[in-house]
Amino acid sequence: MPVRSEEDKERKKRESLTAFVRAEAAALGFELCRITRPDSIPEAKARLGEFVDAGRHGTMEWMAETLERRGDPRTLWSDARSIVVFGLNYGPDEDPRGILAKPDKAAISVYARNRDYHDVIKGRLKEIATRFAARSGADVKVFVDTAPVMEKPLAAAAGLGWQGKHTNLVSRTHGSWLFLGSMFTTADLDIDAAESDHCGSCRACLDACPTDAFPAPYQIDARRCISYLTIEHKGPIAAEFRPLIGNRIYGCDDCLAACPWNKFAASASEMKLQAREDLKEPSIAFLLTLDDPSFRTFFSGSPVKRIGRDRFIRNVLIAAGNSGNREFIGACRDLSADPAPAVRGMVIWALSRLMSAGEFSSFAAERPNEEDADVLDEWRMAGAMA
Incomplete structure (x- = not known):
């Protein structure tokens, strides 16, 4: 007893x-x-x-x-x-992929x-x-x-x-x-049962990936993932991925948003984190103007601040280059003498896509001496593309 x-x-x-x-x-x-x-x-x-x-x-x-x-x-x-x-x-509150059809706007992960x-x-x-x-x-x-x-x-x-x-x-x-x-x-608590897999034959998330980052179902190669490339990766982003990034400047929601189970999602609680209005569809034109102090101010309290201004502007320049909008040429040129090699390198790529061949040749002729190896590689690639 x-x-x-x-x-x-x-x-x-x-x-x-x-x-x-x-x-x-x-x-x-x-x-x-x-x-x-x-x-x-x-x-x-x-x-x-x-x-x-x-x-x-x-x-x-x-x-x-x-x-x-x-x-x-x-x-x-x-x-x-x-x-x-x-x-x-x-x-x-809505499908976050809608912004991908607005090339003048920047897509920030939900x-x-x-x-x-x-x-x-x-x-x-x-x-x-x-x-x-x-x-x-x-x-x-x-x-x-x-x-x-x-x-x-x-x-x-x-x-x-x-x-x-x-x-x-x-x-x-x-x-x-x-x-x-x-x-x-260290306390003993009641244990819950594990959940079984309910994906079935669906492959919506795999097919939604712009860069084919899934070698097989349930496997991911971060090196091809836009979230990794725009957030974790510190060096130049490989040229093969830049056109596929589109206007995604921080992360990617495509595989998440494609999941059919989202339609069964319950309503969020009142304590859900609410999106900042100015981060839902920020303009690429505005983001290109951010120096380090203004970047830190604008993204105060946001996880975006963790990647730093230089890596962030690298991403915005890729979006500008993908936009096809010649109105971004001036802002991109203004960054051509930026202290950060990551920024200078992406200026070259963006302008090579936005300018005519003649305009880009004139821009190349005006460039100052460059010593950074990655930036020099960008010039060589741009020359090969011309």
């Missing part, structure tokens, strides 16, 4: 803490909150290793450097007994049109963790994206959704539009 009583006591405690964390999550705007064990993704490490060994992580060296910790949550924190995974809906979600979600998770620790007496740690935590496999194991053929999480209630965060704890 005492043994049974002790088991009942532990069960009631577990149920009470589970109900508490779910209620706290809902109160802070998380539409989904489910729980898994630290040992629930045994296949993740091998899959990550194959991805890195194939070089598909590109220049994201931190993936290789943190592979051991990233591949197994128990390596990150061996004392953790439960992992709570939270989902916050950030679905747009997730980056508001405050930096890392800061927002981590702030909310810290509130939950503080109250949960006080209630349970257990230790807690919270993580949002930047830590070596494979949140998408954990979210699938916890039942928030499944990893679709585009490798992102898909939810039956929120489609492909979920921010994820997690709380590791």
Whole structure:
């Protein structure tokens, strides 16, 4: 009888803490909150290793450097007994691909049109963790994206959704539009069942990719992904991808937006992050004028600021070159003496597409001496194209 009583006591405690964390999550705007064990993704490490060994992580060296910790949550924190995974809906009010038909406007990925979600979600998770620790007496740690935590496999194991053929999480209630965060704890909580794959024969996300970044369903080559190229990649973007980028200057939503499960997405909570109006369809003409101080001011609080002004203007120049709008020639020429080689190089490419052959020849004749190897390569490629 005492043994049974002790088991009942532990069960009631577990149920009470589970109900508490779910209620706290809902109160802070998380539409989904489910729980898994630290040992629930045994296949993740091998899959990550194959991805890195194939070089598909590109220049994201931190993936290789943190592979051991990233591949197994128990390596990150061996004392953790439960992992709570939270989902916050950030679905747009309209199909974000509509802006792709407006070449004078710049397409910024939906997730980056508001405050930096890392800061927002981590702030909310810290509130939950503080109250949960006080209630349970257990230790807690919270993580949002930047830590070596494979949140998408954990979210699938916890039942928030499944990893679709585009490798992102898909939810039956929120489609492909979920921010994820997690709380590791030493407390025992009730564990949720994993979600099964519901992609079936659909390949809408794969077919939507402008650059063929998916070698096979459920596999991605970041080196071909526009989100990687415009956000993570620091050097010149390969010439073969520039025309395919179109006016996407920060990220790409095509594979996410193509997912049929989006039409079943539930309405967002009142605490959903709201997009800034000036980031929905900013003009390329305006963005080309941003120097470093004005870039930092305009994107204050936005995740876009993390890539820095020079890489950002590189992306805007690609969009300008793809626009076919000769009105951008003057703004592009104004950047031809920019201190940043990444900017000077893309000016050459953009103007080679916007100017007539004669105009570009005159521009080339006026150019100052150039010593940067990447910029010189751009001149050579432009000369070969002329």
